[in-house]
Amino acid sequence: MSVRLAVIGIAAMSPAHLAAGDPQPVFVDRAAELGVDFVHYNGMIGHLYTAEHMSGAVALFDYDNDGDLDLYLGQGHLLPPPGESGSPPASGDTGAPPRMDRLFRNDLERGALHFTDVTEESGLAAYGYAMGATVGDIDNDGDPDLYILNFGPNELWRNDSQPGAPRFTNITEGSHTADPRWSAAASFFDLDRDGLLDLFVGNYVEFRIATHKPCSSAQGIVEYCGPKAFRGEANRVLRNQGGGKFEDWTSRLGIADLVAGTLGTVATDFNGDGWTDIYVANDQKPNSLLLNDEGAALVNDAVMAGAAVNAAGQPEASMGVVAQDFNDDGLVDLFMTHVYRETNTLYLNLGDGMWEDATRGSGLGPPSFPYTGFGVAAMDYDLDGVLDLYIANGAVTRIEEQIRAGDPYPLRQPNQLFRGLGGGRFEDIADFEHPGTAEVGRGVARGDLDNDGDPDLVVANNLGPAWLLMNETEPSPSEWVGIDLRLPRRDVEGDGVQNNAENRFGRRPLGAWVGLQNGDQATNRTWRRFHTDGSYAVGNDPRILFAAVGAAPLSVVVSWPDGESESFLLDRPGRYETLIRGSGEAIGAGLTSGP
């Protein structure tokens, strides 16, 4: 991308592509130019409702299977005065046109990157108070469905789109997925390996407008309430029964009493037993690592695993979370964002089911201290082969200087970019001050919007405009390769709906890992997780981008969620490859040193 617009993203050095002494913006907000005119509305009326400053939902997903990422953005609505019902209105606020979530189609395949609002024609009439979103193919028809997390009943929208005809159908009621509690994060995963995606829903706290009471800071200032002012809500596991129906398996799996104020979830096989587990990031409570006991139970092993509390043995205010291999040792690590005066925290995997807080020495701790991090994207923005981190910040208590300046929403903080140095070390390259454009950052979704081989970002700002941060790195085709994964198309016990006959593939195997061989040694691989979940309140591009790739052919190993592996040879870089399970060379389970 050669266009230079007003910089709202990040001014930084891009070591791989820019000459020294020539600082250029890496990310540029091009939302307006690209047709995304979305401004989030949180419906605040001056009562400092906890829910109002937490929302910021976004999902990147290719709903029409045309090869480019479309965009969903969650909206809020006017909140009633204390004492009244907090349930969302069926129509607009006080007679105004209804505010609703928005769906934008990416028209890249028509020749240029541009987004068109298709909300109305898609039937996605979502009026809930959106808190988050996640994406997964619940009916194995090859297209992604959308689960919207609300402050209020959640919504499950089945994707019935046909080429050129976006169509979403609200199947919440029939599917039994309308969890009425405040949900903030969710992960689709195949709990019992029956071929259908189940759903883990992370619920937050029992905040209700009807019972709202203002909270005070330790100094006596009226402030937004933190999670300790409320009872936590229990999480929920919805098992996909097929036919668009889910059943609540929370009690059956033994986690009904796990009440912790969840804001982030990631699903993958953390212990290498071939069953997808869940890591749950909780606000001011110990985090949970729910190991999947062959679909029969979820057992919290976080404390023993060393991933429940930080190095000082303290729970932190965990918000966004990502699971990736940050030090390239073939093991899955965790990174999560926290409130100000806590560091963001990196847990490195020591192997043998043990993680350890490795924040100190990572370069991630002190720079995060003054900020409250929410969304986080792990991606290799500068295509040097090492994962970097982008963090959306936004305070949860009002900033005195901004109050003094008359800002009506004094929670603004600059976002941050950390460049990966390898070995789990990072540098805060963002030695910048936003030129008056900092917003209240919440969700950050990662995805290659223009399919040019570098990761772009969408930031959902609370009570502010959504940012489309286009990565200006301009990689050459030889520098990257993109991987998409698919299962073969099939019916599942007669319940696979497959209403989209155009799709050649089955669903995406969320939670798989892909290893790209580095150099000549087959055991030397860079591993990346294939997922849509993680961050805070978002659905990510599932596709994996590898940078700094070697010469073709490229050797790739896929470790599928059930632990089986296959190898593939890619004959050239510079494009996205879709790898279908069963079309590679089976190499059994546990062959690789992968996660």
Place this chain on the structure above:
Amino acid sequence: MARSSFPRAALVAAAAAAWLPLANHPAVAQDLEQVSRPRTDQYEQVVRDQMASAHDELDRLQNDPEATPSDLAAAFGLLGQLYLLYDYPEPAGAALRNAEVLDAQDPRWPYYLADLTAREGDQETAAAALDRVLSIDPGNVAAQIRRGNALLELGRLDDAERDYSGALDRDPRQPAARLGLGRISYERGDFEQALEHFREAIQDQPEGSAIHHHIGLALRRLGRREEAAAHFEQNEHRIVVFADPMKDRVDQLNVSSEAHYFRGTSALRRGDARGALDAFLLALEAKPDSARNVFSTGLALIELGNKQAAEARMRQAIALDANYREPNFNLALILAERGDYEAAEHHFGRAAEIDPADFEASARRADALTRLGRIEEAVEVLNLVLESEPAMPVALLTLGAAYQAAGRPEQAWGKLQEVLAAAPGAPRERAEAHYRLAVIANENPALAANVAPGREDASTAEDVLNHLRNALELDPGLPEAHAFHGRLLAQQGQYPEAASHFARAISRNPANAGWHRDRAMALILGRRYAAARGALTSGLGAVERANPESSEAAVDHLRILLSRLLSACPNPQIRDGRQALGIAQRLMADRPSLEHAETMAMALAEMGSFEQAADIQQQVLAEAERRGAEPSAGQRQRLRNYVDGVPAREPWFNP
């Protein structure tokens, strides 16, 4: 160095600043920093006044040619402490740096600067400030530990080790320093040595439960995973604390209602209800219109046993905020406890109305409805609750109680058994379920036998006692279970044991007049008359104190028994006809009745006024006959005795 939070620099420049014209002050040769005067209107008046007063003092001193640098340093220092306390990092830093410039020998100013910068994540500056503190005050253990912590965070392990070791040289039982040494050993990979340090630390401060986390980490690295798991489980996230007098002095400056409220809740948690009340009253003084502060004083008053005052506070909190759930709920608890179920039902209902998810309020409302005899309404409420929360122990229990009250023992039995099955983590509900099962088993022996197939040969009494034992094991103070146990024992003639159980019931609910009467009767029947007299006297006081509006009938029963004990006790040392007569006359004056008249006759006979006694007794018998009741043999005998000049003995109850 941590970046300042956005967009601090620009805003501070724009803020109203307090340039202090100190450059010309005779006491000051150095250039001092500008200290911005932050906007404080978001604070309570008491806090604003406190900060304004500190500013005024500084202004006064800067215009006072007699003021010394030390005076000015103290004024800057106080302002810096207040800004530190009330979270204004930038002016706090400027004021404290000025204080240090003016009085470089006072260790407090760099100490607070270190606190400020460490809190903002700037360990480098914190460590440098602590260098200055320790150069002035080398024996400052807290500073040494803090510097060790900062250096550890900076990865300067050898330097941190020197500080922790130095702190231990001065105070060998210093768990914070020991913990620091353990963390250094851990960082160096010497897990055995780390473990040793951590174990010493937890020995010195067992309440610092976060040390268990470190022990667990070390054990895990040593491959001792089971031991590690045991320690991880013990981490309740309580950090290791060390004596930090300088920091405490800053905290004590906090006069906000929130600080007082926090002090109050801390006191309440450690069982210091009096201290809690004092703190909550200060919070209320700082913020008089706060419904929460009013409510909190009510909570403390409940803990202090002053339910009457607590009730008033709850009502006041509701008046301030009609949609405040907690005072409605707690007021309802007070009302229910004193038997005013009508009002209790209303306020539980309000709590549930304010928060429909407050199922406990709904369940307790149903309990009040049950006690009011509105069983069907109660069942309806409970079924709604159980639709949302099928295993909610208190709802299942209350439904069982409602069925029990409705005379549907089979359904009650079933629900109560559900409580036992569904509520392993709810010992109080399980205890009450066992108690109620005991009562049902006692009243319905056939039912108890039928629902326990194969145990038909077991005696009902054994079932009853088993349930009671289970109840009291789960909740050793459960008053209803003690009272019920007491009645069973009394029926078997085990009066001393019965009296003891009644006493335990009373200790949990001193307002229950029936239990005082039962206890006194057990003592009387066990011929412990003096103890009975004491029990009745103290019982009357307790009932009246707890609830001056307590049911007249309940109090009357205690008065009747006391009067009759004083008139007709076989032990002459107990008898006191004059006092007995006084009580009986009050009874007659308040609520004339045949029972009260007969009690008065007994007192008169004991005083030797047999003619009057006989006359009253005669009238009692005549009136009873007129009402169609056949006087008992005892009543007729007492009339004959009075006529013959013989006082009454042991006529405790009317038929």
